[in-house]
Amino acid sequence: MKRVIIAIVLISVSVYTGIYSLNETKRICNNMISRIDTITEYNTDILENDNHDKRVEFYKKTQNLHDVWEENSxxxxxxxxxxxxKQLELNIEKLPEHAKNGDLETTYLCLVECKEELEYIKNSVKLNFDNVF
Amino acid sequence: MLTTIIRVVILYLFVSAAIRIMGKRNIGELQPTELVITLLLSEFASIPIEDNSIPLINSLIPVMILISLEIINSVISMKSTKFRNISDGNALLIIKDGKLDQKQLKKLRFTVDDVLSALRQKDVFDINEVAYAIIETNGTLSVLLKPKFQNATKQDVKVKTKNDGYTCPVIIDGVVLKKNLDVLEINKEDIEKILEKKQVNKKQVFLMNIDKNKNTEIILKE
Structure with a gap:
């Protein structure tokens, strides 16, 4: 009986860990992707209507994305x-610096790469039979 | 390197606990499914040791699943004979009255050399001495010799015997084993009296064996 309880506990822990990692990964990735989308909009906005406040806001949002990554890394x-x-982390680390330097093009490229990597991570945890086989 | 060391320690403890929970000590006594699980355990345990970039959880979760599957398998095997036959197979008679069952050998893909080797390991050098030989589900061979080739027992030679009971270790490395005292129905005080008579301190004892009639054997620490 003791072993049956151990088996049930172990399976429950494994399944819970699997579901938790799936849900949490999706939540974090979606959160970061939506932040990236906002930053990208700012990036485009500055190209059209550049001003100091927008740049400051732009930099703050990249720093915020960096902080969110630090919390969840x-x-x-x-x-x-x-x-x-590793690559995702490198890109996110560089973002605030590029934003501070006003390097919009590099920032934009970093954002695009970050978004791709986050989408990849999100899809890799999806449970589908293609992943199994 | 420090990461690797810590991972090895964690995985060693985890896999040891896993094998202990499965309840077998000797690899030769494993059923087929248990052998598979043991091999897989070692594979999963080695993955994060070889590559530090792989998270430890990638090894711990599969090990937990394997233990659970093995426990579930053993519980179902206990309750269902059909399942046990499918999972572990059946013991097969390969020698009857000194004659090899060649059909069974073909089924098992055993050669005659395999059988003779297994018999020799059981101290049987002549197949004609064998009444029955059975291949168990874990691959070992059980042998029953013909009566005229079996060793004589005390009953056969009509020798009177006295029952000394079961000889049990009661002190190992200076520590009294209470469980074994209960088996022999002896108290701690009896042990202490015996040690006092022999002028030996409990802490000096490396091994002390005793039987039901209080016949003792003491080995002191060097």
Whole structure:
């Protein structure tokens, strides 16, 4: 009986961990993608109507994205292969610096790459039979 | 390197606990499914040791699932004979009255050399001495010799015997094993009296064996 309880506990922990990692990954990725979309809009906006306040706001949002990544990076390192998230981390690290320097083009490219990587991570946790086989 | 060391320690403890929970010690006694699980456990455990970029959770979760599957398998096997036959197979008779069952050998894909080798490991050098030989589900061979080739027992030679009961270790490395005292129905005070008579301190004892009649054997620490 004791072993049956151990088996049930272990399966429950495994399933819960799987579901938790799936849901949490989706939530974090969606959160960051929506922030990236906002920053991209600002990026485009500054190209059309440049002013100091917009640039300051632009920089703050990139810094905010960076901070959100810092908060959630431990989660990602716990569940994902380092190679999958290394590039994402590098791009996010560089973003505030490029924004501060007013390097809009590089910032835009970084944002696009970040978004692609986040979409990739989000899709990699989806449960579908293509992933299984 | 420090990461690798910590991972090895965690995985070692985890896999040891896993094998302990599965309830087998000797690899030779494993059923087919248990052998598979043990091999897979070692595979999963080694993955994050080889590559530090792979999260530890990628090893821990599969190990947990494997233990659970094995426990579920063993519980169902206990309740259902049909499932047990499918999962573990059946023991097969391969020698009857000194004659090899060649059909069974073909079924098992055993050669005659395999059978003779297994018999020799059971100290049987002549197949004609064998009454029955059975291949168990874990691959070992059980042998029953013909009566005239079996060793004589005390009953056969009509020798009187006395029952000394079961000899049990009661002190190992200076520590009294209470469980074994209960088995022999002996108290701690009896042990202490025996040690006092032999002028030995409990802490000096490396091994102390005793039987029901209080015949003791003491080995002191060097």
């Amino acid at each position: 431990k989660f990602f390192y716990f569940f994902f292969n380092n190679d999958d998230i």
